Amino acid sequence: MQLPADPPPDHEDGSSRREFIRRLAAISAGLTVAAPLGRAGTVTEKSNLQGEPPKTDGAEGLIEIILKVNGNTERLVVDPRVTLLDALRDRLDLMGTKKGCDRGTCGACTVHLDGRRVLSCLTLAVMAQGKKITTIEGLATGDELHPVQAAFIKCDGFQCGYCTPGQIMSAVACISEGHTGSDSEIREYMSGNLCRCGAYPNIVEAVKMAAAKMKGEVN
Amino acid sequence: MRPFTYESPSSVLEATNPGHPDSAFIAGGTTIVDLMKLEVMKPPKVVDLNALPMRGIEMSPDGLRIGALEKMSDTAVHPEVAANYPVISEALLKSASAQIRNMASIGGNLLQRTRCGYFRDVNTPCNKREPGSGCPAIGGENRMHAILGTSSSCVATHASDLAVALVALEASVRLQSGASERLLTLDDFYLLPDGTPHQENQLLPGELITEIRVPRLPWATRSTYLKIRDRESYEFSLTSAAVALDVNGDQIRDARVAVGGVGTKPWNLPEVREALTGKPLTLETFVAAAKLAVAGAVPLKHNAFKIDLVQRTIIRALIKLGGLA
Ligand SMILES: Cc1cc2nc3c(=O)[nH]c(=O)nc-3n(C[C@H](O)[C@H](O)[C@H](O)COP(=O)(O)OP(=O)(O)OC[C@H]3O[C@@H](n4cnc5c(N)ncnc54)[C@H](O)[C@@H]3O)c2cc1C
Ligand code: FES
Ligand code: FES
Numbered sequence: 062m063q064l065p066a067d068p069p070p071d072h073e074d075g076s077s078r079r080e081f082i083r084r085l086a087a088i089s090a091g092l093t094v095a096a097p098l099g100r101a102g103t104v105t106e107k108s109n110l111q112g113e114p115p116k117t118d119g120a121e122g123l124i125e126i127i128l129k130v131n132g133n134t135e136r137l138v139v140d141p142r143v144t145l146l147d148a149l150r151d152r153l154d155l156m157g158t159k160k161g162c163d164r165g166t167c168g169a170c171t172v173h174l175d176g177r178r179v180l181s182c183l184t185l186a187v188m189a190q191g192k193k194i195t196t197i198e199g200l201a202t203g204d205e206l207h208p209v210q211a212a213f214i215k216c217d218g219f220q221c222g223y224c225t226p227g228q229i230m231s232a233v234a235c236i237s238e239g240h241t242g243s244d245s246e247i248r249e250y251m252s253g254n255l256c257r258c259g260a261y262p263n264i265v266e267a268v269k270m271a272a273a274k275m276k277g278e279v280n
Numbered sequence: 281m282r283p284f285t286y287e288s289p290s291s292v293l294e295a296t297n298p299g300h301p302d303s304a305f306i307a308g309g310t311t312i313v314d315l316m317k318l319e320v321m322k323p324p325k326v327v328d329l330n331a332l333p334m335r336g337i338e339m340s341p342d343g344l345r346i347g348a349l350e351k352m353s354d355t356a357v358h359p360e361v362a363a364n365y366p367v368i369s370e371a372l373l374k375s376a377s378a379q380i381r382n383m384a385s386i387g388g389n390l391l392q393r394t395r396c397g398y399f400r401d402v403n404t405p406c407n408k409r410e411p412g413s414g415c416p417a418i419g420g421e422n423r424m425h426a427i428l429g430t431s432s433s434c435v436a437t438h439a440s441d442l443a444v445a446l447v448a449l450e451a452s453v454r455l456q457s458g459a460s461e462r463l464l465t466l467d468d469f470y471l472l473p474d475g476t477p478h479q480e481n482q483l484l485p486g487e488l489i490t491e492i493r494v495p496r497l498p499w500a501t502r503s504t505y506l507k508i509r510d511r512e513s514y515e516f517s518l519t520s521a522a523v524a525l526d527v528n529g530d531q532i533r534d535a536r537v538a539v540g541g542v543g544t545k546p547w548n549l550p551e552v553r554e555a556l557t558g559k560p561l562t563l564e565t566f567v568a569a570a571k572l573a574v575a576g577a578v579p580l581k582h583n584a585f586k587i588d589l590v591q592r593t594i595i596r597a598l599i600k601l602g603g604l605a
Contacts, residue, residue: 122285141284141286142283144313178378178382179383180379183308183314184309185306188328231378248513252512253514255514
């Protein structure tokens with residue numbers, strides 16, 4: 062079977078990254094028992110990664126929501142079924158947040174709501190209103206990477222990179238929660254993020270390095 | 281996912297009068313969004329509970345009160361919970377992942393649905409999902425299933441870790457519908473499957489769990505939750521034990537014991553508690569008491585290992601609490 066190529070680096074344009082994800086989704090759909098996905102109809106219909114025709118039924122049930130994402134205020138008209146993950150990816154073009162399982166079992170979709178890590182695949186977009194949403198795109202300050210992003214690069218905390226945005230969002234929270242006292246504590250508090258490539262040892266190193274840096278121990 | 285309308289009422293009175301018999305509440309969404317995607321749950325209306333006041337964690341002379349909307353993560357590390365009932369903190373911290381614990385509510389946790397693969401797959405029969413359609417787990421894949429409280433209709437386990445700790449501590453749930461309130465012990469709240477596995481508890485349509493009450497038990501400071509699973513973290517239990525032990529010198533004065541991963545509901549074990557009470561604090565006492573846990577066990581093809589495993593889980597928790605290790 063043909064495996065997907067490495068994801069293009071961040072500076073590449075969104076369309077090729079989307080192409081990568083589309084291919085990955087097509088491959089994983091063949092591997093797992095893919096249940097019908099809850100892609101709901103949206104006002105501006107965008108291509109559906111999962112190949113399911115966009116639902117247009119219940120158009121009268123559309124609701125207007127306001128999301129505060131990475132400091133921007135976004136106004137969207139959505140079906141109440143739309144998850145925060147699909148709103149970010151399909152409506153706001155924030156493709157950094159990944160869809161792995163869409164069932165709460167992998168952590169690829171981890172984002173922060175008011176600074177707390179949550180799974181965007183099990184969060185309804187309508188219920189994220191009024192909260193400060195931070196995605197991987199909102200972590201860096203201008204051109205300067207967040208210390209956790211820098212540490213993942215330095216420690217080789219990934220192989221294919223698919224789980225990485227979720228790992229990094231989780232790691233930022235893990236550090237701010239104070240759960241980096243030992244390797245086993247880091248592993249326990251990072252257990253909600255699975256890595257198919259098994260980059261775990263380097264992920265633990267990256268979390269340790271970033272935690273030390275953020276405490277001001279290392280420059 | 282089937283279409284639904286969404287509402288976010290701000291009072292319990294409004295919320296418990298949703299106007300549609302098949303409407304569903306949503307708190308953290310970690311069970312219901314998953315099951316709506318699978319079309320195991322198809323509510324035409326979803327009522328968001330998060331604007332309701334059912335919050336707060338307080339210790340009083342009567343014991344502990346936890347508002348149903350409190351998050352698993354916040355409850356686990358609450359100083360009163362951690363200090364007075366370590367078994368609750370540990371059961372929560374060994375549940376799911378940090379992300380899910382940040383989302384999931386205590387009330388929702390108690391109402392989470394079984395992880396039985398047949399229940400979750402709408403292409404297979406399941407008496408819990410479609411009454412009368414049959415139970416493929418009984419003759420099928422049943423390694424994760426129950427050995428206690430099963431019936432010819434259903435062998436699915438109840439998956440909540442928190443509920444195991446709470447039934448051991450003889451906790452109650454406060455329920456409210458409109459202006460009428462009632463208090464039920466959690467043990468009575470959960471129902472055995474018998475011929476009606478789709479009725480998992482005593483909650484009426486539109487009724488809310490508003491809070492959890494845990495009686496005061498000063499010696500529950502000596503309590504623990506031991507969870508045995510296929511991987512060390514982010515996994516449901518094969519077996520688990522919630523145990524509290526009151527020790528006086530080398531005698532056991534009192535105990536609380538419940539087990540998870542083995543029952544069709546969180547499984548309280550008053551008979552084990554009795555077998556421990558007043559006995560010497562020895563391994564022999566523990567082994568004899570743990571045997572009573574599986575007196576009525578009915579193993580299936582793939583889960584007979586749980587008969588030994590659950591006894592050992594209880595014994596190991598007792599060894600730890602009794603300081604025999
Ligand atoms: C990958 C994964 C791993 C998990 N691992 C574990 C584990 O190891 N141990 C464990 O115990 N759990 C585990 N869980 C289950 C998780 O703990 C539950 O999904 C969660 O606690 C449910 O809470 P919620 O607030 O998200 O509920 P929701 O999904 O919002 O609601 C669940 C149900 O309860 C109803 N409801 C919610 N609140 C109330 C209320 N106050 N009154 C009346 N009805 C209400 C809803 O209508 C719905 O039917 C896991 C879940 C996932 C997805
Ligand atoms: S995509 Fe959300 S947990 Fe896997
Ligand atoms: S780097 Fe490939 S899944 Fe983690």
